[in-house]
Amino acid sequence: MRxxxxxxxxxxxxxxxRLATAAMLLVATTMAACGDGQDDGxxxxxxxxxxxTIPELTKDPLTLSFIWFDWPPAHALEDFANAEYKKERPNAxxxxxxxxxxxxxxxMFTQFAAHKTDFDIAILDSQHIGEAVTxxxxxxxxxxxxxxxxVNAYNPYLLAAYGQFPQAETGKRDExxxxxxxxxxxxxxxxIYRKDLIGDKPPQTWDxxxxxAGKCQADNPGVSGLAFHQANGSDAAxxxxxxxxxxxxxxxxxxxxxxxxxxxxxxxxxxxxxVLVNKMKPxxxxxxxxxxIDEVNAAVAQGKACIAFNWxxxxxxxxxxxxxxxxxxxxxILDKLGFATLPSQKTNLVPLGGxxxxxxxxxxxxxxxxxxxxMKWFExxxxxxKWAAAGGVPAxxxxxxxxxxxxxxPFNKVYADSVPRMRDMWNVPEYARLVDIENTNVNAALxxxxxxxxxxxxxxxxxxxxxxSSGRKGGGGL
Amino acid sequence: MSxxxxxxxxxxxxxxxxxxxxxxxxxxxxxxGLAVAFISPALLLLLAMSVFPxxxxxxxxxxxxxxxxxxxxxxxxxxxxxxxLTSAQVHTRALTTLIYVVGAVSLQTVLGFxxxxxxxxRTHGRGLLTTLFMVPxxxxxxxxxxxxxxxxxxxxxxxxxxLGSIGLEQVEWLTRQRTALVSLIVVDTWQWTPFIMxxxxxxxTAVPRYLYEAASIDRASEWFRFRTITLPLVWPLLLIAVxxxxxxxxxxxxxVYILTNGGPGVSTETLSFHVYKVAFLGxxxxxxxxxxxxxxxxxxxxxxxxxxxxxxxxEG
Numbered sequence: 001m002r003x004x005x006x007x008x009x010x011x012x013x014x015x016x017x018r019l020a021t022a023a024m025l026l027v028a029t030t031m032a033a034c035g036d037g038q039d040d041g042x043x044x045x046x047x048x049x050x051x052x053t054i055p056e057l058t059k060d061p062l063t064l065s066f067i068w069f070d071w072p073p074a075h076a077l078e079d080f081a082n083a084e085y086k087k088e089r090p091n092a093x094x095x096x097x098x099x100x101x102x103x104x105x106x107x108m109f110t111q112f113a114a115h116k117t118d119f120d121i122a123i124l125d126s127q128h129i130g131e132a133v134t135x136x137x138x139x140x141x142x143x144x145x146x147x148x149x150x151v152n153a154y155n156p157y158l159l160a161a162y163g164q165f166p167q168a169e170t171g172k173r174d175e176x177x178x179x180x181x182x183x184x185x186x187x188x189x190x191x192i193y194r195k196d197l198i199g200d201k202p203p204q205t206w207d208x209x210x211x212x213a214g215k216c217q218a219d220n221p222g223v224s225g226l227a228f229h230q231a232n233g234s235d236a237a238x239x240x241x242x243x244x245x246x247x248x249x250x251x252x253x254x255x256x257x258x259x260x261x262x263x264x265x266x267x268x269x270x271x272x273x274x275v276l277v278n279k280m281k282p283x284x285x286x287x288x289x290x291x292x293i294d295e296v297n298a299a300v301a302q303g304k305a306c307i308a309f310n311w312x313x314x315x316x317x318x319x320x321x322x323x324x325x326x327x328x329x330x331x332x333i334l335d336k337l338g339f340a341t342l343p344s345q346k347t348n349l350v351p352l353g354g355x356x357x358x359x360x361x362x363x364x365x366x367x368x369x370x371x372x373x374x375m376k377w378f379e380x381x382x383x384x385x386k387w388a389a390a391g392g393v394p395a396x397x398x399x400x401x402x403x404x405x406x407x408x409x410p411f412n413k414v415y416a417d418s419v420p421r422m423r424d425m426w427n428v429p430e431y432a433r434l435v436d437i438e439n440t441n442v443n444a445a446l447x448x449x450x451x452x453x454x455x456x457x458x459x460x461x462x463x464x465x466x467x468x469s470s471g472r473k474g475g476g477g478l
Numbered sequence: 479m480s481x482x483x484x485x486x487x488x489x490x491x492x493x494x495x496x497x498x499x500x501x502x503x504x505x506x507x508x509x510x511g512l513a514v515a516f517i518s519p520a521l522l523l524l525l526a527m528s529v530f531p532x533x534x535x536x537x538x539x540x541x542x543x544x545x546x547x548x549x550x551x552x553x554x555x556x557x558x559x560x561x562x563l564t565s566a567q568v569h570t571r572a573l574t575t576l577i578y579v580v581g582a583v584s585l586q587t588v589l590g591f592x593x594x595x596x597x598x599x600r601t602h603g604r605g606l607l608t609t610l611f612m613v614p615x616x617x618x619x620x621x622x623x624x625x626x627x628x629x630x631x632x633x634x635x636x637x638x639x640x641l642g643s644i645g646l647e648q649v650e651w652l653t654r655q656r657t658a659l660v661s662l663i664v665v666d667t668w669q670w671t672p673f674i675m676x677x678x679x680x681x682x683t684a685v686p687r688y689l690y691e692a693a694s695i696d697r698a699s700e701w702f703r704f705r706t707i708t709l710p711l712v713w714p715l716l717l718i719a720v721x722x723x724x725x726x727x728x729x730x731x732x733x734v735y736i737l738t739n740g741g742p743g744v745s746t747e748t749l750s751f752h753v754y755k756v757a758f759l760g761x762x763x764x765x766x767x768x769x770x771x772x773x774x775x776x777x778x779x780x781x782x783x784x785x786x787x788x789x790x791x792x793e794g
Contacts, residue, residue: 105759109546131546231739290741440744447654449745466760476542477756477757478562
C-alpha cells in the first residue's frame with residue numbers, strides 16, 4: 001500500500017499550502033469570471049442619453065449591425081440599406097443579423113444582460129421598450145430627436161408606439177415623455193379573403209365575417225372557413241385574443257391603476273373569448289392549434305382557407321406565383337385574393353405591429369454615431385418613400401400617403417387606413433412574462449386544454465400577480 | 479533483468495526524491511511538481527467551467543438577482559426555494575416530467591431490451607443491424623424534433639396521410655392535451671431506444687455460453703433459460719442504462735421546444751422548459767438558480783438511492 005504512506009509523508013503545512021492554493025485558485029477563477037463587479041455596482045436604472053447632435057463619423061470601414069428575427073422585411077432592409085445608405089456613406093456596410101422569431105427577445109436581452117452586444121441597432125417590438133429602458137440597455141434619444149427629426153411629420157401614435165416610454169395612451173403621444181426609438185417598419189393585421197369564394201366585398205362586421213366564413217366552409221369541402229395565429233410561441237395566440245378583445249369592446253388592463261384582474265376578464269373580455277373559442281375556432285383546420293405566420297400564409301397560398309388574418313409585412317409572399325397554387329401570375333392570384341382592413345364590431349380597433357430602431361448602450365462610440373446618422377437618414381422623406389417602394393412600411397405620413405407606398409402592394413392601403421385604428425399591448429418591463437401567460441392560456445383554450453372562462457380568469461389572475469410582485473423578495477418569475 | 483524504475487508506477491511521490499530528475503529538466507521540478515503542472519490546466523478549466531458556475535448559481539439562488547435588471551443581489555434566504563417548492567405551477571411541471579420520464583424510459587427499456595435480445599440470437603448481419611438501429615441516436619435532437627414535427631403535422635404530415643390511406647381519422651398529434659405528451663414520448667423513444675439496446679446487447683454478449691449449454695443439457699425451456707440465466711446477468715447493466723436515460727429524460731428541453739413549445743397551454747412543459755422560461759422570459763436569475771439547484775439535488779438523491787440498490791443487487 002503506497003498511497004497511505006504517500007499521504008503520511010506529506011507534512012501538515014504542505015497540505016495547508018495546497019488547500020490554500022486551491023482556495024486561491026477558486027477565488028481567482030471567481031474574480032475572473034465575475035469581472036471587476038463594476039457593472040453590477042454601477043448599474044443604473046434608466047437609459048443613458050444619446051448626444052443631441054451626431055458626433056463626427058469615422059472614415060474607416062465600419063459595419064453597422066442590426067438584430068431582428070428572420071422574415072422577409074429583414075432581408076429587404078439589408079438589401080435596401082446597403083444599396084441606398086452606401087451612396088452617402090461608402091465606408092459603411094449594413095448587416096442585419098437574424099434569429100428565429102421565438103428566440104428574438106432572448107437573443108437581444110441575453111446580450112443586453114452581458115452588457116456586450118454584437119449589434120448596434122436593436123429592432124425592438126414596441127412592447128420590449130419598457131424592459132430595455134428600465135435596464136438601461138438602449139440610448140435615450142429624446143434630445144437627438146428634438147434636434148434631428150421632424151416629429152410633426154408622423155402620426156403621433158406611431159412615433160409614440162415605437163419610441164416612447166412610459167407607454168402612450170392609445171392613439172396619442174405624450175410630448176413630455178422621453179423617446180428611445182424611431183419607427184422602422186409599421187405593421188398591422190390585414191384580413192385576407194378569397195374573392196372567388198365569398199365575393200369581392202369583404203365582410204364589414206366581425207359577426208358577419210364569422211357567418212361568411214362558416215358558409216364558405218360548408219360550401220367548399222376541404223377549405224376551412226378561417227385561418228389565424230393560435231400558437232403558444234412568441235405572441236401568436238395572445239395577439240389573436242387581444243384583437244378580438246379590442247373589437248368586442250374589451251380592455252387589456254387599466255394602465256393608471258395597473259389593474260388587470262377584473263378588467264381583462266370583464267363581460268366584454270368574456271364575450272371576446274367566447275367568440276374566439278366557440279365561434280371562430282370551429283371554422284379552422286384540424287391541427288391548426290400551433291399555427292403562426294408561416295402556417296397561415298401556407299394555408300392561404302394553397303387555397304385551404306376562405307378568410308385569414310396575418311401581419312401585412314409578412315403577406316408579400318402570398319403574391320408570389322412560385323409559392324402559390326392560386327395562380328401562375330401575380331394578377332391571377334389577385335383575382336382570387338382580396339386584402340381588407342379588419343371588420344369592426346363594438347369598436348374598430350386593430351392590433352399595432354411593427355418595430356422601431358433602438359441604439360444599443362453597449363455599442364462602440366463610433367458605431368453609435370453611425371447608428372444615429374443612419375436613423376436620421378432613414379427618417380428623411382425621400383428615403384421613407386424609397387423604403388416604401390422597396391417593400392417596407394414607412395411611418396411618416398407623407399410617405400404613407402405617397403403613390404410609391406400605396407401602389408407598392410395591394411395591402412398597403414389597408415395599412416394606411418388602419419393607422420388611426422391601432423391599439424398596442426402593455427409596454428412594461430414585465431411584458432415577456434405577461435405575453436407568455438396570455439399565449440399559453442389562450443392556446444390552451446383554443447386547443448381544448450382549458451375552458452374559455454377558466455383560461456381568461458387564469459390570465460387575469462396570473463398577469464395581475466406578475467404586476468403586483470414586481471418588488472417581491474424571492475421566488476419571482478414562477 | 480534489473481528492477482524497473484518505479485517512476486511511472488503507483489506512488490510517484492515516494493520515489494520523487496530518490497530518483498534524480500531526467501537530463502534537461504530543472505532540478506527544482508520534481509515529479510510531483512511536474513504532475514501538478516500537467517494537471518493544472520485541466521483543473522483550472524474544471525474550476526472555471528463547472529465548479530465556479532455551480533457555486534455561483536448556489537450563491538445566486540439565495541438572492542433576488544436579475545441578470546438584466548442588474549443592481550445588487552439582495553439576500554432573500556430560502557425565499558426562492560420555498561416559493562418553488564410550494565408553487566402549483568412547479569408541481570404541474572413536475573408531474574408532467576414524471577409521467578414523461580416513466581413513460582419514455584419504460585418504453586425504451588422494453589423495446590431496447592427486446593431488440594437487443596432478438597439481435598443477439600442472430601448469427602448473421604448482427605453488426606449491420608446494430609449499426610442501422612443506432613442511426614437515430616446519432617442525430618441532433620433539434621433535427622429529430624424538426625422532422626418529427628413535419629411528420630406529425632395534422633394537415634400535411636406523413637403519419638396522418640398513412641392513417642388516412644387505411645381509412646382512419648386525422649389525429650391532432652401535437653395540439654391536443656392527450657396526444658401531445660404521448661407524441662413526445664414516442665419521438666424520444668424513437669431516438670433513444672438504441673442506447674438501451676446497445677447496453678443490453680453488450681450485457682447479452684457477455685453472458686457465458688456454457689450456462690446456456692448446461693441448461694440445454696438439462697432440457698430447460700427457452701423461458702426458463704431467459705428467466706434464470708439471461709435476465710439476472712443482464713439486469714444490473716440494464717439498470718445502469720435506465721439510470722442514464724432517466725437522468726437525460728429528466729432534463730428534457732430540446733424536443734419540447736421544437737415539437738410543442740410546451741403546449742397545448744402548458745400541458746407538455748417539463749421542469750427544464752419551465753426553468754428556461756423563468757430564467758430568460760422574466761430574467762429572474764435568483765429563482766432560476768434555485769430551481770436548477772433543486773433539480774440537481776433531486777437527480778443526485780435519486781441516483782444515490784438507485785446506486786445503493788444496484789450495489790445491494792451486486793452483493794446479493
